Amino acid sequence: MxxxxxxxxxxxxxxxxxxxxxxxxxxxxxxxxxxxxxxxxxxxxxxxxxxxxxxxxxxxxxxxxxxxxxxxxxxxxxxxxxxxxxxxxxxxxxxxxxxxxxxxxxxxxxxxFALGEKYYGKARDCKSIVGLTIGTGMGSGLIFNGKLYEGKNCCAGEFGNIPYLNSNFERYCSGQFFSEEKSISAIDAFNQAVLGDQAAIQLFSEYGFHMGQAIKSILYAYDPEIIILGGSLTKAYEYFKPAMFEAIQNFDYRNVLTNLKIEISELExxxxxxxxxxxxxxxxx
Structure with missing residues (x-):
């Protein structure tokens, strides 16, 4: 054949x-x-x-x-x-x-990751996309007018390196938040949250607040149609989603929030x- x-x-x-x-x-x-x-x-x-x-x-x-x-x-x-x-x-x-x-x-x-979502995943019908991976670190890919935008040196969209609090967004929006700031692994925190541990659930609320600050920075800089989250921490999305969305409610441009889509990657x-x-x-x- x-x-x-x-x-x-x-x-x-x-x-x-x-x-x-x-x-x-x-x-x-x-x-x-x-x-x-x-x-x-x-x-x-x-x-x-x-x-x-x-x-x-x-x-x-x-x-x-x-x-x-x-x-x-x-x-x-x-x-x-x-x-x-x-x-x-x-x-x-x-x-x-x-x-x-x-x-x-x-x-x-x-x-x-961002391109995979554009051609094979949830962003097929979108021209303006930010793919955000959250795991041991924080990575991102940008697509505008339907094409990947890397910048001159393949460094465009490195949101994790943007200064935030006493470090940068990567420290507060990846597994580093748990290991470096809270002395617990993200997987252990997740397992405890699943069992109903209130302290662990509160950790994910804190994490969601920081993710919300990162999302606002992305919206001010790029105003995409859709943000797609991938990486191991998305397994805990239900635990940090409420605090993340609450944190972006003070974004200055209300119509942006009305039109914004945030999705979790389901592309195997x-x-x-x-x-x-x-x-x-x-x-x-």
Whole structure:
């Protein structure tokens, strides 16, 4: 049987490398292997290539890769990849295009999250989108006029680094709020909240207040149609949602709040879909 025209999406992380073949808006093949994160640059690259080889075929139109790092998007060079110490400067686009002879796109993983929602998730009908990932850290991707906006240096929309209180939004709007400010892990706080522990529930109310302040900053700066939340902390959304929405009620422009949509991502394997969507976002598509 002839294989379908497809795009390969790669989620390159410090723990696992996951590769998916995407065709007709579905992942039709999925592979995963542990990342040899302590290995040399070439060892990590060999593992990545082996996984891409397992999915690549004659009908593969493009390869997209999401990485937790700063990226020179035009040249496809990744810098200082999180939790992979040997990957200081890697010209990933050139290496892979030389091997596979198809267009290769490399971008930050948070940008890929936003693109995945645009092309495969809840933001399909939206042109102005902020994708916000909240887990161990806080990442974001921006889409305007239907296209990804990275800025000159792939740093646009780094809301987590905006100064806030005695630190920045990332410290108060990610798992760091629990571990650094409250000396408890986010998962332990969540498990206690599920059991009805009032102190844990109050922690999530505090967290929701800080998320509300971050949301207001995003609204003042970008005024998107929709904000989509992803990441591990969204499992606790019901516990911080009320305080978050209460905190944004003093936003100056009431019509913005009336029209605003905040949604939780339900896209399984969103990182792979987002990496594949780098091709759909490109001028070559």
């Amino acid at each position: 002839k294989s379908l025209e497809n795009i390969i999406g790669v989620d390159l992380g410090g723990t696992n490398i996951r590769t998916g073949k995407v065709a007709e808006e579905k992942i039709i093949q999925l592979t995963k292997e542990p990342t040899p994160a302590a290995g040399s640059q070439s060892e990590v690259l060999e593992k990545l290539i082996a996984l891409i080889d397992s999915c690549f075929d004659d009908n593969t139109k493009s390869i997209g890769i999401g990485v937790p790092s700063v990226v020179d998007v035009e040249k496809g060079i990744v810098y200082d990849v999180v939790n992979i110490p040997s990957w200081k400067i890697v010209p990933l686009k050139d290496i892979l295009e030389s091997r596979y002879k198809v267009p290769v796109y490399v971008n930050n993983d948070a940008n890929c 394997n969103s990182a792979i879909y987002g990496a594949a969507a780098l091709y759909l976002n490109s001028s070559q598509h």
